[in-house]
Amino acid sequence: MTDKFTIVRLAVEGDKFELLVKPDPALEYKLGKRADISSILVSDEIYSDANKGSRASTEKLMKHFKTADPTEVAKQIMARGELHLTTDQRRKMVEEKRKQIVAYIHQSFVDPKTHVPHPIMRIEAAMEQARVSIDPHKRAEDQAKDVVDALRAILPLKSEISKLIVRVPPQYAGQSYSVIKSTGELKGEEWLADGSLKVTIEMNAGLRGTFIDRLGSVTKGTAEVKEG
Known part of the structure; x- marks a missing residue:
């Protein structure tokens, strides 16, 4: 593998298939x-072992993909x-996934003593301390449970739901509706x-402060918000 190409691998019932592709477009x-x-293929060959230059047989392509057309098989x-x-791609993807997981924890969990979210930097520090491993391929939400389990010995975390009753004056009701719907x-x-619009909304407690700030911005501070 070089910076000019990388490999996509697929194993089906013990048979291996590989493509040579351009890293960033792929x-x-x-x-x-x-x-x-x-636009992503270095070559339209389907390999059983790209490093050795061994091509996959037509028989195996037909068996597993129901076609020998290289474009259809490549798809x-x-x-x-x-x-x-590539090393650079993995680093960037891990960092982006880490940020998504931190944001998810910040929005979904609170400190059970204060009932407010832990600061972002505190969550990041706890992840470093716990030596959390991030999979660049898995969705952030799918990894968050394992990350939270790893952090609990370091950082007290509680999933908490806030129930709020919101009243918005007539002149801001329409603009506020999308903010309300998208939050909880x-x-x-x-x-x-x-x-005027009156709603009862439930959301992750970690989103409460952000929601009130967004609603205040849209309504020029005129919205009424109280605990449900």
């Missing part, structure tokens, strides 16, 4: 940011196979006679 394709598969290998990341789960909604 990653974009894998992430759904690029649609043209021909299936890209969809189901594992892209071998609506448990009640009422349009009052004067045109």
Whole structure:
């Protein structure tokens, strides 16, 4: 593997299939940011071992992919196979995934003593102390449970739901609705006679402060928020 190409590998029933691809375009394709598969391929050969130059047999292609068309096979290998990341790609993806996990924990958990989220830097420091390993391929939410379990010995964490009753004046009701809907789960909604909006909403306690700030910005501080 070089900076000019990398390998995508797929094993099916003991048979191995590999593609030679351009690293950054292949990653974009894998992430759904690029649609043209021909733009990511170094060659349209389907290999059983790319390093040795061994090509996969037509018989095995037909058996596992129901076609010997290299473009169609390449699409299936890209969809189901594992892209071998370059060192730089892995570093960037791990860092981005780490940020997503930290944000998820910050929004979803609170300190049980204060009932407010731990600061971002404190969560990051705890992850360093716990030597948490981040998988660049797994969704942040799917990894968060294991990360939280690893952090509990260092950082007290509690999943807590806030229930708020919100009243928005008529002139800001429309603008506020999208902020409310995007933050939590609506448990009640009422349009009052004067045109104002009253809702009951539940959300992760970690989102409470951000929600109140966003709502205050949209309504120029005129929204009423109280505990439900």
